[in-house]
Amino acid sequence: MNCFSIVLLERVRSLSASLLFVCWAFASVGLAQQPLKTLLAGVDHRAVTSLNGDWHYLVDQPPAKGLYTSSGKIRDNGYALNTRPNIKDGPHNEEYDFATAPTLKVPVDWNTQDPTLFRYEGVVWYQRDFNYTPQPNTRTFLHIGAANYKSFIWVNQKRICDHEGGFTPFDCEVTAVLKPGDNFVVIAVDSTRDIDGIPSVGIDWFNYGGLTRDVSLVTLPTKFIDDYDVHLKHGTTFSAAEADTLAGYIHVEGATTGTTVTLRVPEAGVDAALKTDGNGRASFEVKAKHLELWSHENPKLYAVELASGEDRLNDEIGFRDIRVEGTKILLNGKPIFLQGANMHAEAPYRTGRACTDEDVKNIFGFLKDLNANFVRLAHYPHDERMERAADREGIMVWSEIPLWQHISFEKPEVYAKATYMLNEMIRRDRNKASVILWSVSNETPNNPVRTKFLTDLANEARRLDPTRPITSALIGPHLKGTEMVQDDPFADALDVVGQNEYIGWYELRPEDADNIQWKLPQKPILISEFGAEAKQGVHGGKDERWTEEQQVNVYEHQFIMIKKIPQVRGLVPWVLMDFRSPTRNIPKLQDGFNRKGLISEDGKKKLAFTLFQKVYTERSVGKSE
Ligand code: GCU
Numbered sequence: 001m002n003c004f005s006i007v008l009l010e011r012v013r014s015l016s017a018s019l020l021f022v023c024w025a026f027a028s029v030g031l032a033q034q035p036l037k038t039l040l041a042g043v044d045h046r047a048v049t050s051l052n053g054d055w056h057y058l059v060d061q062p063p064a065k066g067l068y069t070s071s072g073k074i075r076d077n078g079y080a081l082n083t084r085p086n087i088k089d090g091p092h093n094e095e096y097d098f099a100t101a102p103t104l105k106v107p108v109d110w111n112t113q114d115p116t117l118f119r120y121e122g123v124v125w126y127q128r129d130f131n132y133t134p135q136p137n138t139r140t141f142l143h144i145g146a147a148n149y150k151s152f153i154w155v156n157q158k159r160i161c162d163h164e165g166g167f168t169p170f171d172c173e174v175t176a177v178l179k180p181g182d183n184f185v186v187i188a189v190d191s192t193r194d195i196d197g198i199p200s201v202g203i204d205w206f207n208y209g210g211l212t213r214d215v216s217l218v219t220l221p222t223k224f225i226d227d228y229d230v231h232l233k234h235g236t237t238f239s240a241a242e243a244d245t246l247a248g249y250i251h252v253e254g255a256t257t258g259t260t261v262t263l264r265v266p267e268a269g270v271d272a273a274l275k276t277d278g279n280g281r282a283s284f285e286v287k288a289k290h291l292e293l294w295s296h297e298n299p300k301l302y303a304v305e306l307a308s309g310e311d312r313l314n315d316e317i318g319f320r321d322i323r324v325e326g327t328k329i330l331l332n333g334k335p336i337f338l339q340g341a342n343m344h345a346e347a348p349y350r351t352g353r354a355c356t357d358e359d360v361k362n363i364f365g366f367l368k369d370l371n372a373n374f375v376r377l378a379h380y381p382h383d384e385r386m387e388r389a390a391d392r393e394g395i396m397v398w399s400e401i402p403l404w405q406h407i408s409f410e411k412p413e414v415y416a417k418a419t420y421m422l423n424e425m426i427r428r429d430r431n432k433a434s435v436i437l438w439s440v441s442n443e444t445p446n447n448p449v450r451t452k453f454l455t456d457l458a459n460e461a462r463r464l465d466p467t468r469p470i471t472s473a474l475i476g477p478h479l480k481g482t483e484m485v486q487d488d489p490f491a492d493a494l495d496v497v498g499q500n501e502y503i504g505w506y507e508l509r510p511e512d513a514d515n516i517q518w519k520l521p522q523k524p525i526l527i528s529e530f531g532a533e534a535k536q537g538v539h540g541g542k543d544e545r546w547t548e549e550q551q552v553n554v555y556e557h558q559f560i561m562i563k564k565i566p567q568v569r570g571l572v573p574w575v576l577m578d579f580r581s582p583t584r585n586i587p588k589l590q591d592g593f594n595r596k597g598l599i600s601e602d603g604k605k606k607l608a609f610t611l612f613q614k615v616y617t618e619r620s621v622g623k624s625e
Contacts, residue, residue, distance in 0.1 A: 035173035037161040048216035054103035055126040064123035067188045080154040098127035109208035112352035126187045132178045141171040145213025150190045167380035168424035199404040206580035208353040221310035223254035232319040234467040238333045247285045252308045255280040264305040293332045294318030294433040296373040299394030318433025324495045327567035329524045335624035338570030339616040340374030345382045346579040360385045371616035379404045381425045390434030400439035409450045426464045443475040446488045455493040469495035473528040485519040498528030504554035505532035513561040526570035536600035548607040559621045
C-alpha cells in the first residue's frame with residue numbers, strides 16, 4: 001500500500017503537507033526505490049539545459065490506446081517505447097512513429113499551434129532526442145514548468161513519473177536512466193477534463209493542453225538545495241524599526257544532520273553558516289543591516305546566495321511584511337488599498353496560454369498603463385515569469401490554486417490533490433515578495449462538506465506559510481430588500497475576503513447598485529470580481545448591453561455602491577483582458593471569448609480601461625483605512 005492509498009483510506013486531514021508531498025512524490029510511480037519526484041524551488045535561477053523547442057508529436061485520440069489499457073491503466077509498452085515501424089518485414093510496432101511525425105514548439109499549448117488541435121481535449125504525445133554527457137557525483141532531473149492536465153513521462157523507455165495538475169511545476173529524477181550521448185524523452189499529456197480534477201469539468205476558460213511551460217534538464221550535486229524560505233521575520237506585530245531580522249529555512253535533499261549550509265545576503269550584511277537538522281532542514285533567524293523593505297513604490301530585491309557542499313543557488317528576494325489588522329491590510333505596517341485587475345494566463349495578441357517573456361512584458365505593460373498596484377492571477381498559478389515580473393515591478397499578487405466552483409468536495413483523493421497543488425504553488429513562489437495573498441478557491445457552493453474541505457485547506461495554507469494572509473473569492477450574497485448579505489461561514493476561515501458580484505450584468509440593473517447596502521464580514525474585503533461584457537469598438541447608449549458605454553455605466557454605479565462599504569480594501573475588476581472561453585458563444589459579440597476585459601485580446605483598450613486608469617490615478621474609490 002503506498003502513501004497515497006493510506007491518505008485516501010484514513011482521510012487524515014492533519015497529515016502534514018510535507019509528508020503528503022513526499023508520499024505524492026513517490027506514490028506516482030510506486031515504491032520508494034523509484035526515482036525522486038519533487039519540486040525544485042529556484043530552478044529558474046539555476047543553470048539548466050533547456051529542452052524547449054521542437055518536439056515531435058502524435059495525437060492519441062480517445063480511448064488513447066497508445067497510453068491507456070482498456071481498463072484505463074497506463075501502458076508501458078505503448079507509444080512510450082518510441083520504436084520505429086518496420087516497413088519491410090518482421091514484427092511491426094503499434095503503428096506510430098515519432099521520428100517522422102510533425103513538431104510542436106515547447107512551451108506553448110497545442111491548441112494555438114495546430115489548427116486541427118484548436119478544440120482538441122485529449123492525449124497528445126511529445127517526443128524529443130537529447131544529448132547527455134555524464135557528470136560524476138551528480139543527479140539529473142527533468143523539470144516540467146507545467147503540463148495541462150495529466151502527464152506521464154518516460155526517458156529511454158523507462159517510466160519516470162506522472163503528474164496531475166495543469167499549472168504548477170514538478171521535477172522527476174532521471175539520473176539512473178540516462179546514457180552518455182543519445183537519449184530520448186517521451187511525454188504523454190492528457191488534457192481531458194476530470195470530474196474529480198482540480199478544476200473539475202465546468203470551467204469558464206479555455207482548456208489549453210500540452211507542455212505549456214518550460215522544460216529542461218537540471219543537473220545537481222548529489223546533495224542539493226531543493227526548498228528554501230528566506231523572509232523578513234514575521235512576528236505577532238510589525239515595527240519598521242525592528243524590521244532587521246531574516247528568518248526561514250533551507251532544505252538540502254540528501255543532507256545528514258549537521259550538514260553546513262550558508263546563507264549570504266551581501267547587501268544586507270548577512271553571511272550565516274547554518275547546520276541542517278535530521279530532516280535536512282537548516283532553520284535560521286539572522287540579523288540584517290539597513291534592510292530596504294519591498295513595496296509597490298520601492299520594489300527592492302536583494303541578491304541571496306545559498307550554498308551547501310557543491311551546490312550553489314542564487315535568488316533575488318524582496319523583504320516585506322504583509323498582514324491584516326482589523327479590516328486593514330498592512331504592508332510594512334502601513335494600510336494599503338489594492339487597485340488592480342484579474343487576469344487569466346491568456347497571451348495578449350497571439351492568445352494561448354501565456355508562457356513567454358513577451359507575453360509577460362505585454363501583460364505588465366497593460367497593468368502599468370492602468371496605474372495598477374495589484375493583480376489577481378486567476379484562477380491558477382501562472383507562469384513563474386509573472387511573479388518574477390511582479391517582484392521587479394512592485395505589483396502585488398493574489399495567487400490561487402484552480403479550485404474553481406464545483407469540485408468533488410466529498411472525495412478524500414480530491415482533498416489530497418488540493419493539498420499538494422497548494423503545496424506546489426507555495427513551494428514555487430514563497431520567496432516572491434510580490435505574492436501577498438494565497439487563495440484556496442473561487443466561488444464554491446456554500447454547504448457543510450465544502451466549508452470543512454476549504455477550512456482545512458485554508459488552515460493547511462496557513463501552516464505551510466504563516467507569513468501571508470489567506471483568502472478566497474466568495475459568491476452568493478443574498479439580497480434582503482436593499483441589503484446584500486454575505487454570510488458564508490467559510491469567510492470565518494479567511495484573513496481577507498474576496499467578494500465576487502455582477503450587479504448590473506448578471507443580476508439587477510446597473511443603477512440598482514446605487515441603493516444597495518452590503519452586510520459583509522468585518523475583515524478586509526476585496527471586490528475580487530465585478531464588471532460587464534463589452535465588445536471593443538461597439539458603441540451605443542449607456543443602457544445598451546455589449547457596448548463599451550454600458551460597461552462604463554455598470555462600473556460607475558458599482559463605484560457608488562462600493563464607496564459605501566467601509567472595509568473594502570481593493571478593487572479587482574473582472575477582467576484585465578478578454579480571454580478565450582468556449583462557453584461564450586454569441587457570434588459577432590463573443591465568438592468564444594469572455595468579453596468582460598478592460599482591453600480586447602488584441603490589446604485595444606475599452607472606455608472602461610480609461611475609467612479605471614482615472615479612478616486609480618485619483619484613488620477616488622475606496623480607502624486604505
Ligand atoms: C465568475 C468566475 C469567473 C468567470 C466570471 C464570468 O465569477 O469567477 O471565472 O469568468 O464569473 O462569468 O465572466
